Amino acid sequence: MFFVGVFGIQDKTKEIHREQNVICPVCGSYDSYQLFKTYTYFHFFFIPLWKWNYRFFIKTRCCNRFCQIDQEIGTRIEKGETVIVSDSDLHCPGTGELNACQRCGAQLEPDYNYCPQCGNHLNNWP
Structure with a gap:
């Protein structure tokens, strides 16, 4: 068996x-x-x-x-x-350490200018 x-x-x-x-x-x-x-x-x-x-x-x-x-x-x-x-x-x-892309929601480092996932320009962040 x-x-x-x-x-x-x-x-x-x-x-x-x-x-x-x-x-x-x-x-x-x-x-x-x-x-x-x-x-x-x-x-x-x-x-x-x-x-x-x-x-x-x-x-x-x-x-x-x-x-x-x-x-x-x-x-x-x-x-x-x-x-x-x-x-x-x-x-x-x-x-507070990571930001998120408003278009795709990917987690981003604070010093990024563009989202590596979707290419969205992130110049509106302080």
């Missing part, structure tokens, strides 16, 4: 919520973001048995950046509560 062990550990990401008409915590644009939940799980024959390492992230639409959100707030939003997320609840790595 041939047996294939179908078990393992994987990460999973799923979208929890979309928020419209908010100010981006990274670039300050008036746009929207998505809330994602990521976790690690152990599965046996494609059935998840244990889940751990829960984390919540928002992805901004305007600049395509990810910011981690506190687990307590993410859980409340997942349950359907209306929660106002402030900038102090977000942890955005690299905020």
Whole structure:
């Protein structure tokens, strides 16, 4: 008899919520973001048995950046509560160090004059 062990550990990401008409915590644009939940799980024959390492992230639409959100707030939003997320609840790595192209959303160094992804001229930045 041939047996294939179908078990393992994987990460999973799923979208929890979309928020419209908010100010981006990274670039300050008036746009929207998505809330994602990521976790690690152990599965046996494609059935998840244990889940751990829960984390919540928002992805901004305007600049395509990810910011981690506190687990307590993410859980409340997942349950359907209306929660106002402030900038102090977000942890955005690299905020202020990199800019984003307004046309394609690529992350750019502050001294770039042109976007290397789409060629957009970036002379309007301070």
